[in-house]
Amino acid sequence: MTRNRNALVLGATGGIGGEVARRLKARGWTVRALHRDAARVAAGNRGQTGFTWLQGDAMRSEDVVAAARGVSLIVHAVNPPGYRNWGELVLPMLDSTLAAARETGARILLPGTVYNYGPDAFPDVDETSPQHPVTRKGAIRVEMERRLRVAATSGEAKVLIVRAGDFFGPEAANNWFSQGLVKPGRPVTAVTAPGMRGIGHQWAYLPDVAETMVQLVEREESLEALSTFHMNGHWDGDGTRMIEVIRRVVGQPDLKVRAFPWWLLGLASPFVPLFRELQEMRYLWETPVHMNNARLLAVLGTEPHTPLDEAVRTTLVGLGCLAERSPSPALLTPS
Incomplete structure (x- = not known):
């Protein structure tokens, strides 16, 4: 039986959800997107042309089940905005997706993170590395994957998890590049x-x-009921490569480099949820974390990979940090 090409995306207004949805649409998929204010988002047309916007709440399993009828893929890329109420919202939203997958037979796609891992898994991390997180958010991610694993091994759902390093890009949401390295909307000084x-x-x-x-x-046809893959992405071997590329892209080889004010995050974290989450992730900057993509290469043959200078330039233009405009990169396929 031919698999249908209908997808439901939860989190289509976010960074990874929106990017996946646009690429699915470009490949001929019919994309549905669930949102609590569907009419407003559809009218805003924030680069999601051609999506079918459905009114609903990812916290309500009946909304997700109804939206998922007839799809073969559910992209679970929804997160509480600004890291607020993670503990109360993340797992119920996942349970809604699981309920929809059980009813429809759709595969769940979850964007994974390195937060699942603690220092005992470093520096080289593969899909079988032990998951002993040292943060609250990491523990929630482990529980999310446990629920997905139970559903997959019992035959109730099919799951695809793809883990990668720290996101950056012109449409990326909360991330270290735009909230740590540079200041969006300002020239890079x-x-x-x-x-x-x-x-x-x-x-x-x-x-x-x-x-x-x-x-x-x-x-x-190449995926198991539970398939997990790691991406190599862009490895900054000594922690200075990304900075040097930013310098090169903005044309300022002597661009000043400042140390991140971790002490300030510590003082403000009780009052600012985002700062608290960033502070928790400090351990990922204190030890090398390199992800092994051998399993991914065995399936795809090669990993989609934009040259770093091009990726950084596109990101800085998208963030409003570079005045000149570059042509939007075409959808990438491996060379």
Whole structure:
């Protein structure tokens, strides 16, 4: 039986959800997007042309089940805005998606993170590495994957998880590049460095992540009931490569580099949820974390990969940090 090409995207107004949805649409998929204010978002036309916007709440399983009828894929890319109420909202939203997958037989696509892992899994992390998180958010991510694993191994759902490093890109939402290294909407006059020289760091360009996910989705015959993959993305071996590329792209080889004010996050974190979440992730900047993509390469042959200079330039233009406009990159396929 031919698999239908209908998808439901939860979180289509966000960074990864929106990017995956646009790429699915460009490949001929019919894309539905659930939103609590569907009419307003549809009227705003925020780059999601051609989507069918459905009114509903990801917290209500009946809304997600109704929206998912007739689809073969549910993209679960929905998160509470600004990291607020993560503990209260994230798992119920996932349970809504699981209920829809059980009823429809659709595969769930979850954008994964490195938060699942603690220092005992570093520096080289693959899909089988132990998951002993050291943060509250990491513990929630582990529980999310546990629920998905139970559903997949019991035959109740099919699951695809793709993990990558720190996102950056012109449409990326909360991320270290736009909230740590540079200031959106302003010319780049300095770069703030969260890490230390000599400590490697894993980056992931959002369009590459989305392209990888879509290519995997379209290889359904190669996927198991529970399939998990890691992306190599852009590896910054000594923690200075990203800064040097920013300098090169903005044409300022002597651009000032400042240390990230971790002390300030510590003082403000009790009052600002975003600062609290960033503070929790400090350990990922204090030790190298490198992701092994051998399993991904075995399926795709090659990983979608935009050259770093091009990715950084597109990101800075999209953030309003570069005045000149570059042509939007075409949807990428591996060369």
